[in-house]
Amino acid sequence: MSKICIHDDCTLIAKYNNKCSLHCNKGDYSTDRMSEKLSDFYEDLKRYILNEAFGESEVPAQGSVEALKYKIIHLKDIQFPDRDPRDAFDYFELFKMVKGLHFDNSTISFDSLNLPDIQLFFQDCIFKNTWYIYPFSIIEDISYQTLFQNCTFQREVTSSLMEDSRSTLQLENHIFNDCTFNKHLSLFRGTYKKSIFNNTDKYIQKISELKIENCEFEEGLSLNKSEVDTLIIQNMLFEGKVDIKECVIRYALISNVNFKSLFDAYKTKFNQFEIKQSIFDDFSGFEKCEFGCSTNISLKKIGFEYVTFLNFTNFRKAKFHNGLDFENTNLKESPNFLNAEINYKNTNRETFRILKHSFDKIGNQIEANKYFALEMKKYKEELKAKKGLSAEKAVLWLNESISNFGSSIFTPLFLMVMTSVIYYFSILGYENNYLYKIYEPLNEYIISITNFFNTFAKGIPPYGRFLKEGMEFVTLIYHILFLTFTWHFLVAVKRCTKR
Template sequence: MENHIYRDVLNLDDFNLQELDFSSTNYISYKENGIQFKNQDFSNTTLRIDKNFIDECKEEIRQRRFLTGVDFIIDIEFKNCHFSNIIIKEEIINANLLFDYDEQNTNQEIEKFILFGCTLNGKFYINKQYSGNNKTLTIKSLKIENTVFKSNFKLHKTVLKEFNIEDTDFEKHADFFKSIFHQGTLKKDDIEKINDNDIGFKAINFKGLALFGDTEFHKKLIFKYVTFESFSHFRKAKLFKGLDLDYSNIQNEMNFFDVTELDNSEAKNNTSQETFRIIKHNFTKIGNTIEANKYHALELKKRRNQLKILSADFFNYLVFFFHWISSNHSQYWVLPVLWILAIGYLTYLSLDSFVCARYGCSNNLIDMFKYISIINYDDCIKKNPIIFILNKVLLGYFYYQFIVSIRKDTRK
């Protein structure tokens, strides 16, 4: 029987080998279509899962179950096992690989988990959060590259100290439920607006559901050359340092309901106008007006920040600037109310200084409330056409902003 436990992840030629003992009934159990390794200690070694490993498992099932052949995809489950390193490299894996944890005292930490150049024809589950399991697994470094997952992929409730994925296809569903991503492996690039250790999904195809529910990303999350062919959701995800969807191909709906931290100052600075537009568009598609308006305002703020006052964009800058100071891009109805009162008071002061003394108009402060009305045409204000025009134009603009602001979350 060939050996499959190695000490060195990076150089396969120098691996120290350790043989799996299938004769032990203390930690191996069998069923008709699978094998389970339970409470096995793989610490201080590297477990390599390859075709020979799968064939040996199939042979053991044949012998134990007196079968003439095992042509179906078998289950290989590692239950409450201790690992240091796991590697699946340049192999076609015809098995469902299940890494499950449900015991409180299990050492739930893996140093390195590497998948490179693989095609996994069966399910691939790490710490699946069903059947009573609610434990947290820690993986210090998870790297997935040039790999195809033909069946469902689950990475549940796993703390990832370092994460890297690229050139990978998920042909069915990919589920990252409750996982926490601390950092990636991207390098700083000012042109691409990437910071050191940002988390990158690069050249990925999500052909089925892409589920990021209840996840946390402690660095900027960047999807580059990523295709979402089916529905995807980030429900209740926490994006502490921002999101980048600029180079994503989104072919179906994305749900960002209850996403948090994306509107904090650092996340807003790291998130592009196009990303906010994509999120707004997806909320609009599903009829969530309230959230669509929130991200529309963030989109406008990003656009305003890109405009320069001393440039060819001067007039566009003025439009965005006044829209911002008048209502914070239609988000705060209180701002236009304050501006309306200010216009009334400034009109009163102007008339008191330039008109009242000449034409004998009232200079009582209470008159300022007359000048917050668009339909007020008393003789005093009409005697100064410049003040009259400014008063009516500005009041019209701020009343419009007031109406838009109070209707932003209630209109159909």
């Protein structure tokens, strides 16, 4: 007596370890073909489809299968083997007989399904081999209108057209909903009417590498809450909104991309980030983004190379752990870098100048002064690299030392107090002749030197008449230092309070 398959509710004959050819484990194509598992699978799948379509008691006579063209078959818990279209028992011929196929909780070993006239839907399926995406139609009553739902792809997923193809892939619907990608996802030369991802709000998507090249996205792209090791987007046009919010991306490269609509990367962490030769036509948001790695500041700085922003750009509260290069960026409007954190060491002077100008333009003098000080520091470093001394080097050094280019109040205030204290003790020393008591044989030389410098000080109008008698030169130096420190203090106060 033949045994029945032990799988739930299955009535087929168990020929392979207590399971039928539909539910048993599959191996490689050659092994399954030699064991007649493929031919058995064809016959069992045919019975399964007829049973699903008409019921066991209403199976039509042989040849009367026209009614299948109006049936959607639910293929549940089936392990689909690899195939060869040249086989007489190729089960794809059975697929072509129906209106639609609903793959549910199945394991799939074939690498593609190029049946654009057949409605498809994959739910909770596992794809064991590389999967190629072809144009498809979705079963009409699927709520998410997405081809793959909660599926796992163990190998690469790629469009059916290769990078060097001259054809264009046309896709009308969403492709993935809450799917897992263990390897790469690559899309080439396609026009996508809707976002390829249609994930639920709380789902965290993981992708080893996402590569999109030479494509056009009419609705846009939604990649929210994803963990991506490598993201490469090149030679692209996004007509709709692009959302890359709350993602963790280890390496991102965006090259030659035109964002026609809104771009939002709110709170996304980019370990390494490169963008070049791209255009943002609408608002672009990088609020609370993190660029670079706080534990490895030696990584390459974040560069926006020949990037054009034609609308408002928001970098509020963004963190650039490895520095920022905005030197070759084209800006139509002033970007917002309010409360941004930028690594000073790996950022060039022109970037600080652009940020200073952006705050000046909107009247935020306090932030503008902060970036002015950083700009001057970078300028001082540039001059330091040049050989020789110059007045410009001396002035920059003094400005940085006294008030950090007008950004420090306490340093000039401290210097004012210390100068006054030193001058006070100088007066006490003069009135009590402490200097002359140190080593009396030198007194004659000390007197001649002090007389020379005091006579020189008296000859400088209008200070001569205000200088303390006998200490004219020391008093002159005190006045010069005290006024210099006072001027720096007033400048710092003004920059901290200016409206």
